[in-house]
Amino acid sequence: MELRQLAYVVAVAEEGGFGRAAERLGIVQSAVSQQVQRLERELGVPLFDRSTRRVRLTAAGERLLPEARAVLAAADRTRRVAAEIAAGADGMLRLGAVHGPGDRLYRVLAALADIAPRLRVRLARAAPAERLAQVRSGALDAAFVRGPATAPGLDLLPLWSDPLYAALPADHPLAGSGPSPAGGAPLRLAQLGDLPLRLAPRAHNPPFHDLVTAARRAAGPTAPAPGPPFTTLRETLTEIADDAPSWTVFYRVSDLPPVPRIAYRPLADLAVTTSLAVRSDPPPPALRRLLQAIHTVTPPC
Template identity: 70%
Template sequence: MELRQLRYFVAVAEEGGFGRAAERLTIVQSAVSQQIRRLERELGLPLFNRSTRHVRLSAAGERLLVEARTVLAAADRTRQVAADIAAGTDGGLRLGAIHGPGDRLYRALVELAAGAPRLRVRLEQAPPTDRLAAVRSGELDAALVRAVTAAPGLRLIPVWSDPLYVALPADHALADEPLLRLEHLADLPLRLAARDGNPPFHDLVLDACRRAGTEPPPGPPFTSLRQTLIDIGTDAPSWTVFYEVSGLPPAPRTALRPLTGLALTTSLAVQAGPLTPALKRLLEALRSVASSEATGYRMGSGTYGLE
């Protein structure tokens, strides 16, 4: 059974004859008659009562007309959904997500939904290396990653940049500086999370120190950011570097200062090749939110963290 045969069957039933159905379908009458006979043979039922003057539905034809219309409507809906998926307004996206800053990602998803309400985005949380591996394998359609500058086999598209901040003892002489550079911190022990936890960020900081001609001595172990900020305010002088996320209050006796000369770039990692329409829409939404967001140092109103 072919959709074409069902379409011919419905046309003959609605037009009341093979000739008028052929005109509606813009094909010759013999082709309509041939396909209806094939359909009747396959179903083992007569669909029409034929006479020299009239073509009327048989009892079986009346019943099957309902089903044929349902099948054709479903086929039309399938074609429409496929067209919407191809246009990026329907379907699904599996996105490797990151925390923060603020609600930027969720505002981007709201903007995406406004233009493509039937496009569903499923967020997946995983470490950076696992996110990239999932994009390579096709388990994810894309992933947001911070500080990644190279990902073999993948394409990295920058979507936004964020400032970095330094935490150091509030009573340290450098705490009086409104902005800090890595050169200022060369002699102060650095608390940096182990590379295994976040290789891109770890490498970003150390590579920037080397480019600045500094090699700060390693400080005490970095535990969590919250505990590390507390320790910086109470232990021997040291410092750490972090970026803004959400939900962390300032630590007592710890100064937070902007770090100049170094920013944190977030990129959308996708498979090599042209972007699908859905990914193009996602990228536009991410960049739109980033461009409309007022960035800058928000001491006192902002919150900070480290992935």
């Protein structure tokens, strides 16, 4: 069974004859007659009564005509959806997500919904290395990643930068007026040289570890010395408040936790860049729509 055969059946039924159907379809009458006969043989039932001057549907033809129209309508819908997918207005975008400060990701998704309302987004959360691996394998179309400057086999498109923050004892001279939601004058690493730095092992987050380590090297002899390892933010902050003076560096993914005897200060010489990891192939239309949405929310780096 072919779609054109069903289209011929519908045309003959609506026009009342093979000749008029052929004129409507822009083909010769014999082609219409042959294809309808071939379909009748395949189905095993006659669709038209050809005994009169006007071709009429048989009982079987009357029953099957709505089915033929439904199949043709479904085929038309399939073509339209395919065209919209090719234009990036429909389909599925598989996107690796990252925790980030504020509601920037949600604003990007809202902008994307305005640009392409029928485009669905499937968010996947995983460790940074796993996100990059899934983009390489094709399991994800793209992924937000924070920190890395390079990713073998992928292109990293810088999107935006977020400041990093220091958490230090509230009674330290650099804490200023004491605890605050990361307000006050920004600090430089060189100013924190007398406080050991609590930093998680590189295996936990290689891009972030490398970023901070490179900044420490750039600070030279005034750079903070390594301190006890960072564990979790809450546990590390508690230890900074209760143990020997030290500090840690972090980026915000939510509101800063209120911890007694801890002050938060922004850092002047450290920021972390969020990029979109994509394959080096030409981006699919849905990905171009995502980039358009990102640029409406925040200018590119």
